[in-house]
Amino acid sequence: MKAFIVDLSRCNGCYCCQIACKDEHVANDWAPYAKPQPDTGQFWVKVHEEVRGTVPKCKISYTPKMCLHCDDPECMKVCRFEAITRRDDGMILINPAKCTGCKLCADYCLHDAIYFNEDLNLAQKCTGCAHLLDDGWDIPRCVDNCPTGALTFGEESDLQEKIAKAEFTSDKCKGRVYYLNRPKKFVAGTVYDPVEKEVVIGATCTLKDKYSDQTFQVETDNFGDFWFKELPDGEYFYTLTIEKDGTKKTLEAFNATKDVNLGDIAMRLL
Structure with missing residues (x-):
């Protein structure tokens, strides 16, 4: 056949x-x-x-x-x-x-x-x-x-x-x-300091599923971008936590049934 x-x-x-x-x-x-x-x-x-x-x-x-x-x-x-x-x-x-x-x-x-x-x-x-x-x-x-x-x-x-x-x-x-190799979902965005007017490089970004507590972690690159790739299919509600030099910012649970661009995220560093 x-x-x-x-x-x-x-x-x-x-x-x-x-x-x-x-x-x-x-x-x-x-x-x-x-x-x-x-x-x-x-x-x-x-x-x-x-x-x-x-x-x-x-x-x-x-x-x-x-x-x-x-x-x-x-x-x-x-x-x-x-x-x-x-x-x-x-x-x-x-x-x-x-x-x-x-x-x-x-x-x-x-x-x-x-x-x-x-x-x-x-x-x-x-x-x-x-x-x-x-x-x-x-x-x-x-x-x-x-x-x-x-x-x-x-x-x-x-x-x-x-x-x-x-x-x-x-x-x-x-x-x-x-x-x-069906394409997997992604969650992406950019972190920047609104006062310094610069992107935030090397920030630790942690994505956590609201219900299963499954977590994924990446760092922002030289453009302040982060990409969570190869995420599982299905209906997931993630919380995103961004940390750098003692400063933390959290985005409350958002729906990631499809690919998500979180856009520009302001985080004032101490």
Whole structure:
């Protein structure tokens, strides 16, 4: 069975995978695998961009998404015309000759990975470039075109070491697309002395969860900035304590369900 590995720590948002998919499928008829993909409106591989935090403490994360080629696909269950099938290699295909355009598969897809082609009255999606695999290619075009090595494709049995480290897959229909190194949350800010009008360097910053007492500690850098990175997911309420040369300042519990930029924090040193 084939599988995709997407290493999010390597994805830099170049959109080469998305462009390669368009280049391979727009205006190209690969029936019986798929009819041509429209030049607009459909992205069988789509790079999702997420801006985390707020300026100037912000990061941008990129996540390529595609059909998960589920082991137990809802789309295949609801198709009344046997247009959707799973190949021996695990790739899920929609046969354009059998699709009647009822749109049930698109409605029931749990991952919004199925598009509808109004001109052709067809449901369409990522095929894993099955036509290329059957023609002797080892990998789909999106993987072949990825310059950073963020995308890997191969036999699932050969990728077990990476799959074992995957931080999340689909919890709805086990898929053949695995994601590594999902970005973790951060809390950041800047400490400055309002009288001296200088940033505070080397202040000890302690982040403490209100309910579990779990703590994290960093120091402000040469710009007065502090970054708490790789924080756990979930709803957390943290208290921040900043200490330097006998002076202490505490910020009461704040919600860190998402990435947080606390902005400029004034602390008058003694």
